[in-house]
Each structure stands twice: as C-alpha cells, then as structure tokens.
Amino acid sequence: xxxxxxxxxxVGAEIANGDEAAKKKSIELxxxxxxxxxxFPLDDMEEFGYNRANGFMWIVHRKKKEHTFKKxxxxxxxxxxxxxxxxxxxxxxxxxxxxxxxMLWLSVVEVxxxxxxxxKITFKTGTxxxxxxxxxxxxxxx
Numbered sequence: 122x123x124x125x126x127x128x129x130x131x132v133g134a135e136i137a138n139g140d141e142a143a144k145k146k147s148i149e150l151x152x153x154x155x156x157x158x159x160x161f162p163l164d165d166m167e168e169f170g171y172n173r174a175n176g177f178m179w180i181v182h183r184k185k186k187e188h189t190f191k192k193x194x195x196x197x198x199x200x201x202x203x204x205x206x207x208x209x210x211x212x213x214x215x216x217x218x219x220x221x222x223x224m225l226w227l228s229v230v231e232v233x234x235x236x237x238x239x240x241k242i243t244f245k246t247g248t249x250x251x252x253x254x255x256x257x258x259x260x261x262x263x
Contacts, residue, residue, distance in 0.1 A: 157259035
C-alpha cells in the first residue's frame with residue numbers, strides 16, 4: 122500500500138537513490154525540520170524522497186529493521202517503507218514505524234518537538250498514548 126502512496130507523490134519530489142545519498146538527504150531534512158538527525162537509523166537505504174509541495178517524505182530500504190535507542194532503552198521497528206507528512210518540528214501520519222511497549226508493538230503516528238519543553242521529543246501512537254523523551258537520545262549514533 123505504501124508503494125501506491127509513494128508513487129502518487131513522486132512528481133516534483135527530490136529523490137536520492139542509494140544508501141549514502143538517501144541517508145544524507147534524510148539527515149538534512151530532519152535537521153531542516155528541527156528534529157533529531159538519528160530518528161531513522163537505517164541501513165541499506167534504497168531511496169529517500171521528499172515532495173516539498175505537499176510535505177510528504179518517504180524512505181525505502183532493503184529489509185525491516187529493529188533498532189534500540191540505548192539511552193532510553195526503547196526498541197523501534199522500521200518497515201521496508203516508511204512514510205510521513207512533515208512540517209517544522211513534526212512528522213505526522215507516519216506509516217511503517219512501530220515501538221515496543223511491554224509485549225505489544227504500537228504504531229507510531231506522530232513525532233514532534235514541543236517548543237514549550239525544549240530538548241524533548243514526543244512520540245504519539247495510534248492508540249492515543251504518547252511519551253516524551255530527551256531529544257539527545259535520538260542523535261546520530263545513539
């Protein structure tokens with residue numbers, strides 16, 4: 122399903138192919154949005170795309186990946202296709218990202234930096250639950 126959504130946003134999008142170029146572009150976009158640059162700790166990226174006109178971004182990588190952010194002991198799963206609509210300080214309508222809470226995997230649907238609580242980043246799940254963490258836990262290499 123994500124492939125159809127991605128296809129509908131390709132026209133006019135900035136697209137980077139190959140792991141190195143895609144990583145670089147994804148980090149640039151996160152930085153531009155004021156979000157931690159390590160939010161997408163993915164390997165073997167095939168493509169990164171960003172359509173500025175409608176604020177849609179996507180990442181395609183070779184295989185599903187689980188990553189544990191060590192500083193906060195939080196495990197996140199990334200599907201082979203990750204999509205989101207973006208705006209300054211926020212990723213919304215996220216697809217392809219889940220977080221493990223106790224024994225359950227919950228879809229992450231929104232990530233944002235709240236200007237009123239500097240240095241914090243909040244993750245909201247599809248169930249309405251949200252949790253805030255120190256943004257430094259999501260810097261590159263964490």
